[in-house]
Every structure is written in structure tokens, then in C-alpha cells.
Amino acid sequence: MFRKYVCFFTSLVIILLLIGMIYYVSLYYGLNEVPQQIMDKIVLYRETRLIVALLSGLILGFTGSVLQSSLRNPLVDPYILGIGGGALFATYMYHLVFKITNLYWGALIASIGGLTALALTLVIAETIGGSDVAYVLSGIGVSSMFSGLSIATYYVIISVNPAASYVFTLLIGSFVNVTPSRIPIMIWPSLVLVISYFIFSKPLNAMVIGDDYAKQLGYNPRFIRRIITILSGITASIVVMVSGIIGFIGLVSPHIARLIIKSNDNRLVIPISGLIGSLLLISTDNFSRIILSSLVGEIPVGALASSFGSPFFLFLLIRRFRGRV
Amino acid sequence: MMLDKIVLDNVKIVYKKGKIIAIKNANIVVKKGEILGIIGSNGAGKTSLLKAIAGIVHYSGLIYIDGYEVSHTPHKVIARILSYAGDMDVPEILSLTVLEAVLTSRYPVSKGFFESEEDIKKALEVLETLGILELKDRRLDELSSGELRKVILAMALAREPRVILLDEPDAHLDMGSKIVVSRIIKELGRRSIVIFTTHDILFAINTASKVVLLKDGEIIGYGTVDDIVKNDLLFKTYNARFKILLDPDTNKPVPIPFYE
Numbered sequence: 397m398f399r400k401y402v403c404f405f406t407s408l409v410i411i412l413l414l415i416g417m418i419y420y421v422s423l424y425y426g427l428n429e430v431p432q433q434i435m436d437k438i439v440l441y442r443e444t445r446l447i448v449a450l451l452s453g454l455i456l457g458f459t460g461s462v463l464q465s466s467l468r469n470p471l472v473d474p475y476i477l478g479i480g481g482g483a484l485f486a487t488y489m490y491h492l493v494f495k496i497t498n499l500y501w502g503a504l505i506a507s508i509g510g511l512t513a514l515a516l517t518l519v520i521a522e523t524i525g526g527s528d529v530a531y532v533l534s535g536i537g538v539s540s541m542f543s544g545l546s547i548a549t550y551y552v553i554i555s556v557n558p559a560a561s562y563v564f565t566l567l568i569g570s571f572v573n574v575t576p577s578r579i580p581i582m583i584w585p586s587l588v589l590v591i592s593y594f595i596f597s598k599p600l601n602a603m604v605i606g607d608d609y610a611k612q613l614g615y616n617p618r619f620i621r622r623i624i625t626i627l628s629g630i631t632a633s634i635v636v637m638v639s640g641i642i643g644f645i646g647l648v649s650p651h652i653a654r655l656i657i658k659s660n661d662n663r664l665v666i667p668i669s670g671l672i673g674s675l676l677l678i679s680t681d682n683f684s685r686i687i688l689s690s691l692v693g694e695i696p697v698g699a700l701a702s703s704f705g706s707p708f709f710l711f712l713l714i715r716r717f718r719g720r721v
Numbered sequence: 722m723m724l725d726k727i728v729l730d731n732v733k734i735v736y737k738k739g740k741i742i743a744i745k746n747a748n749i750v751v752k753k754g755e756i757l758g759i760i761g762s763n764g765a766g767k768t769s770l771l772k773a774i775a776g777i778v779h780y781s782g783l784i785y786i787d788g789y790e791v792s793h794t795p796h797k798v799i800a801r802i803l804s805y806a807g808d809m810d811v812p813e814i815l816s817l818t819v820l821e822a823v824l825t826s827r828y829p830v831s832k833g834f835f836e837s838e839e840d841i842k843k844a845l846e847v848l849e850t851l852g853i854l855e856l857k858d859r860r861l862d863e864l865s866s867g868e869l870r871k872v873i874l875a876m877a878l879a880r881e882p883r884v885i886l887l888d889e890p891d892a893h894l895d896m897g898s899k900i901v902v903s904r905i906i907k908e909l910g911r912r913s914i915v916i917f918t919t920h921d922i923l924f925a926i927n928t929a930s931k932v933v934l935l936k937d938g939e940i941i942g943y944g945t946v947d948d949i950v951k952n953d954l955l956f957k958t959y960n961a962r963f964k965i966l967l968d969p970d971t972n973k974p975v976p977i978p979f980y981e
Contacts, residue, residue, distance in 0.1 A: 470814040594834065601825050604815050605861075608807050609876075611777045614800035614829050660817050660860075663835065716813065 400659040404668065407656050411671045415678065419446055422682045440576065445685075448574045449677045449697070451582040452639045453649075457673020458589045459628035460646025461653065461666045465600040466624045469528040471712060473646030474510075474632035476535045480641040481542030482513025483633035484566060488549040491563055492556065499581045503634050510633030513538050514625060528716070543641075566640035569698020571681050578638045585631035592627055593666050596620060600662040642677070642698045644705020649673040651712065676701070725753035725787065727774065727884065727914055732782035734769045734938075743769035744780070745938045751931070756910040758929030759918040762959055765935040767918035768807065771886045774916065775805035786884055800829035803884040806877035809869065811861040819864070819872050820844060820857040826879040847875045851905065866893040874902065878909070885909055887917035891924045903928040922976055926950060934958045950974040 423442050427435050460473040474480060486509020490502055520534035550567060553560050562573045602610035603617050610617040635642070653668035654660055681697045688695050727750070734744040743766045751757045759767045773780040776791045776799050784791040787802055804826065817825070823844040824836050831840045848854045853871050856864065864872065870893050877885055890906065891899045899921070906928050909915050919925050925932055926946045934942035934949055935958075942954040949955075955963045955976055963976040 465815060468812045468815060470812075598825075598828055598834070601817060601821070602828065604812060604817065605822060605825065606809055608772070608777050608805070609809065609825075611796065612775050612800060612803070612805040613825070614795070614797035616796070654814075659821070660815050661821055712814075 400657055400661065400664060403657040403659070404664045407653075407668055408671070411668070411675055415450070415671070415675050418675075418678050418682060419450075422446065422678070422686065425686060444576045444579065445571045445574050445681070446678055447579055448582060448639060449571050449681045450674045451579075451586050452571075452635045452642065453645060453673035453675065453677030454586055454670045455582070455589060455631050455635050455673070456642060456646040456677075457649035457653075458593070458666060458670040459632050460648075460673070461650035461662070461669035462592075462596065462600065462624050463628050463646070464650055465604050465662050465665075466621045467528075467531065468604055469531055470651070471528050471532050471647070471709070471716065472535070473644065474628060474635075475641065475643040475646060476532060476539070476709075478513035478517040478535050478538035478542065479510040479629050479632045480636055480643065481539040481546065482516075483507070483510035483636035484641055485509055485542045485546045485549065486512075486633075487566060487637045488546050488553060488563065491560060492549060492553050495557065499578065499637075502637050503581055506633040506637035507630040509542075510636065511626065511629040513542055514629045518625070529713075532713075565696060566636070568696040569640035569642035569701065570694075570696035571639055572694060572696070574638070581634060582638055585634050588627065589631055589670075592624070596624060597662040597666055600624075600666075604660070604662070640696075640698055643702045644709060645673050645676055645701050647712075648705050648708050649676065651708070725883070725914070726785070727751040727916070728783070728785040729774070730783040730785075732770075732773060732780050732784060734766070734773055734778060734780045742938050744773070747782075747940055749933060749940070749943065751914050751916060753914055754910065755914065755931055756906060756929045757914075757916040758925035758932045759916065759935060760920070760922055760925050760932060760958065761918075761935030763920075764937075765958075766938040767935055768888050769938075770935070771805065771888050771916065771918060772807070774884075775799070775803060775886050777805065797829065801880075802882060803886065804877040804880060804882040805886040805888070806873045806890065807888040809861075809873055811864075811869070813862045816860045816862040818858050818860050819848070819853070819875075822861055822872065823847060823875050823879045826876045830880045843881070844875075844879050847879045850878075851875050852901070867895065867898060870894055871898070871902075874905070883913050885913050885915045887915065889919055890917050891919050891921055899924055922955070926973070926976075946973065950976050 423439060427438060456474060463472050464470055483506040487506045490505040517535045517538045521531040524530045524534060553563060565573050599610060599615040599620050602613050602615055607617040649672040650665055650669040652672050653665045657664050657668055677697060680700045684695050684697055684700060729747050729749040732744060732747040735742050747770060759770060761767050769778060772778040774784055776796060789798065791799060824840055827840045831837055848857055851871050851874060856868060874890055877887060890902050894902060903924060906915055931945055932949045933940055934954055941957055942949045950965060952963060952965060962979045964979060966975045966977060968975050
């Protein structure tokens with residue numbers, strides 16, 4: 397019993413230390429002979445980029461784990477459920493129609509897009525049987541549709557406004573174009589998620605056992621599931637608006653968390669999953685910025701995340717079905 | 722005030738907007754110290770009736786537990802008095818361990834975000850009583866169906882409820898375990914009101930103090946074991962003939978089904 401708490405606190409401390417270390421090193425790496433004025437600018441840029449990566453990872457790891465538990469489905473994350481595609485399409489439409497970029501309106505529109513796609517995925521998944529693979533299939537369909545629409549919209553944006561080419565990075569997920577003005581819009585969703593952790597992690601433990609069981613403990617599983625999917629949809633959409641589509645972080649982080657703390661207790665899995673998300677994103681981003689950029693150029697973090705995330709996803713699928721055949 | 726008593730007054734349960742009637746008109750009173758067994762064929766409405774008492778399904782009519790009308794009382798309040806143990810479909814990969822699952826049962830009565838010493842002590846006690854302490858670190862999805870049954874029972878008992886509703890507590894159990902579960906239910910019956918459903922009529926009449934016979938949502942028999950172990954009633958319930966013998970030691974009726 398106590399073992400899982402020991403694992404939890406040890407992992408918590410180790411992950412926080414690692415994050416702190418990467419943060420500090422990547423902030424000042426290679427700045428020895430740079431004039432003070434330029435150095436300040438570089439440090440500001442790096443710090444912004446680190447904070448956005450940290451918060452993006454936190455939100456993705458967090459929403460991934462609560463979505464998996466509330467839908468009782470280990471194969472889902474915001475990206476697979478179509479939130480990524482929907483939010484991106486909405487963000488592009490917003491760029492196309494309004495040009496001016498008010499972040500709060502942007503967040504609202506991205507959330508509407510993300511939630512629409514999410515609702516579509518969930519409804520279709522329920523119609524085709526509601527098994528955990530039904531969610532994946534339905535999500536792939538919805539994501540592909542919105543990704544296609546997003547790419548098409550991207551070309552329209554470029555033809556209308558050639559200066560807006562920076563929106564390209566959203567398509568793959570990257571922190572290259574971050575500005576300090578984007579940090580506040582990511583802090584709010586993170587705070588909401590932290591609060592919801594304290595409210596929902598115990599009901600989630602009951603809901604993983606079953607809806608009837610949760611009901612007789614005094615929870616309302618349908619209501620909680622609705623709130624959790626809406627919160628996840630909104631917060632993950634905001635990540636998409638700021639950093640673009642970063643796949644598989646939300647899927648991988650909770651599984652790594654479960655593996656290292658050797659427990660599926662949501663009170664322990666959710667925070668560790670969020671921090672693992674942060675750790676994965678800042679280390680991948682720094683790997684790309686510091687090491688890969690000198691070799692091939694800065695590969696967008698979304699591309700790297702998909703490259704190591706999707707094999708893991710396939711591994712989960714195989715593990716899920718091997719016992720059944 | 723109706724203390725320590727469960728009263729069902731004209732309870733009716735319909736599904737799919739009236740298309741399926743699960744329970745037609747149930748009137749039952751269970752007092753403290755009584756153990757009520759509900760038997761009936763498949764689809765007779767046994768589980769629906771239990772779920773209605775637990776407040777999990779909608780019903781019309783009135784159900785009072787300790788003076789609280791179930792559908793007009795917040796779930797949180799009911800959860801502190803009552804526990805319901807039904808069938809469980811355990812997910813792979815995400816499952817909790819046995820001890821974690823039993824501890825979730827104490828959420829309505831424990832205050833903190835994490836479990837207290839007392840919560841853990843009570844959970845371990847229940848596991849010990851049911852003889853499954855060695856399963857405590859196994860995950861639910863790794864258990865056999867019989868082991869899972871016992872864990873479900875442990876989850877119902879861990880918060881020491883005054884009303885315990887058990888949906889087929891003897892399902893998937895071997896003969897020895899059935900007798901253990903029956904003994905535990907009888908022990909619980911001294912402190913709490915216990916209502917259970919079962920397909921095993923011998924389990925029912927050896928465990929319950931009163932028995933309800935359900936047929937297509939209707940109560941066709943309700944009373945003590947002597948009242949309900951009758952050829953015509955059992956035939957109506959199961960559409961099968963029984964031979965009723967008298968146990969020479971206890972003088973209790975023992976129904977034995979005919980295999981034609």
C-alpha cells in the first residue's frame with residue numbers, strides 16, 4: 397500500500413529535478429561570449445519557449461490521463477479523439493477570416509473547433525459499438541477530415557496573406573514561434589486542470605470500476621464524464637492554438653506514469669502524467685533545438701513526438717488484442 | 722420516522738419510455754435484522770429492483786430507507802447508508818488493485834483526499850474476513866470470476882453500511898465458497914439489512930429469513946421459507962417442477978428440481 401506512495405513521491409521528485417535541470421541548462425547553454433543585450437533577448441525567448449513547452453506538456457499529459465480514465469479507454473488522447481484536428485481547423489479559419497489575433501477569441505474559436513470534433517468522435521464511436529477501438533477508429537476518421545480541411549485552409553491563408561506563413565508550424569506542432577504574450581492563455585487552463593484534479597480524481601477511480609458502482613458511491617458519472625471531456629477539449633484546443641498539433645504525448649504520458657508508479661490510482665497517475673508530458677516536451681524540444689538544429693535543422697517537436705509516440709501506441713494496440721485472439 | 726426499515730410502496734420500474742416494464746408493482750417491507758432473498762427466472766426484474774433501492778435506476782412509487790425517500794435524497798446521503806454490489810465489467814490496463822478497489826468503497830465515509838489509517842485497516846479487515854487477503858495487491862483484471870465475486874462483496878462491506886444490496890453474491894462461486902458467503906451474509910444480517918438476489922433457490926432459503934418470488938416483474942410470492950417453498954409457486958416462478966422434501970434434521974423444506 398505504502399509502496400505506491402513511495403514510488404509516487406520518488407518519481408515526483410526525480411521528474412521535477414529533471415525538469416529543473418533541463419530548464420536551467422537549456423536557458424544558458426552556449427551563451428558564454430554573447431553580449432549582455434543580445435543575451436537577455438535570447439534568454440527571454442528560450443524561457444518563453446520552455447514555459448510554453450512545459451505547460452503544453454502538462455495539459456496534454458493531464459487531459460490524456462483523465463480522458464483515458466473517464467472513457468475507460470487506454471487508447472485515447474486529445475489528438476486521437478480529434479480535438480487536435482478540430483481545434484487546428486478552427487484556428488486556421490480564425491486566421492483566415494479575422495487576421496487580427498486576439499488570443500482570447502482565438503482560444504474560444506479553437507475550443508469550439510476542438511469540442512465539435514470531439515463530440516463528433518464520441519457520437520460516432522458510440523454508434524459503432526462504443527468499444528475502445530471504436531473510439532480510435534472514429535477519432536482517426538474525424539481527425540483526418542479536419543487535418544485535410546486544415547491543410548487546405550493553410551494554402552488559402554498563404555495565398556491571401558503570404559506573411560502568415562508562420563501558421564505552418566501549427567500543422568506539425570512546434571514551439572519556434574512562441575511569444576511571451578501567449579503564456580497567460582496557457583496558465584488559465586493549467587490552473588483549471590489542477591483544480592479539477594482535486595475534484596475528479598477520486599470519482600474517476602470509481603468510474604474506472606464502473607458507472608453503477610460510481611453511482612452508488614454518490615457520484616454522477618455521466619455528468620462528471622461530460623465535464624471532463626469538455627474541460628479536456630477546451631484546454632487541449634488552447635494548446636493546439638498556441639503550439640499546434642502535438643500527437644501522442646497525451647497517450648504516452650499516462651502509460652509511462654502508470655508504469656513507473658506501478659499503480660492505476662488516478663490520484664497518483666494524473667499529476668505524474670502531467671509532469672511526464674512536460675518533461676517529454678521540453679526534452680524533445682531542446683533535443684531538437686540544441687542537437688538536431690546543428691545537424692539537420694530544428695525539426696518540429698510534433699514530428700518527433702509522433703515518431704516515438706506512435707510505435708508506443710501500436711504496442712498498446714497489440715498488447716490489447718493479443719490476449720483476445 | 723421509519724428507522725432501520727426499508728419500505729417499497731407501489732414501486733414500478735419501466736425502461737425505454739414504457740416499452741419494457743421491469744417491475745410492475747412491488748410492495749415490500751424489510752426490517753432490521755431481516756435478510757431478504759429475491760429469486761426469479763432470468764429477466765424477472767431482480768436486478769432492477771435492487772438497483773431501484775440503491776437509487777441507480779429511476780422508478781415510480783416510493784422507496785424509504787431509514788426515512789429517506791431514495792429518489793428525493795442526494796446520492797451522497799444514500800451512499801453513506803447503503804452499498805450495492807452488482808456485476809462488474811473490469812477494464813484491462815486501467816484496473817485498480819484489489820486493495821485500491823476496496824478502498825474506493827470508503828470514499829463516501831472517509832473525509833480526506835487520500836485514505837486514512839482507519840480506511841486501510843477496515844479494508845484489510847474485510848479482505849481478511851472473506852479470506853482473500855492474499856489477493857490484495859492483484860489487479861482486478863487478473864482475478865478469476867469467483868475471486869472477483871468475493872472482491873465485489875468486500876467492496877460492498879468496506880464502508881460498513883446499514884443496508885447491503887447484493888446482486889447474485891453466489892454467482893461463479895464453488896460450493897464451499899457459497900456456504901462461506903451465506904454465513905457472512907447471515908452474520909451481516911444481525912447488524913444490517915441485507916437484500917440479495919440469486920438463481921440458486923437452495924442458497925436463498927438457507928440464507929434469507931424472507932424470500933420474494935419474482936415473475937415477469939410481478940411479486941408472486943413473499944414470505945418466510947415455509948410460505949414460499951410450495952410446488953405451485955415454484956412452478957410459476959421457474960416453469961419447472963420441483964420435488965419438496967423435508968430435511969429430517971432441521972424440518973426445513975428442501976426443493977429439488979425434476980430433470981425430465
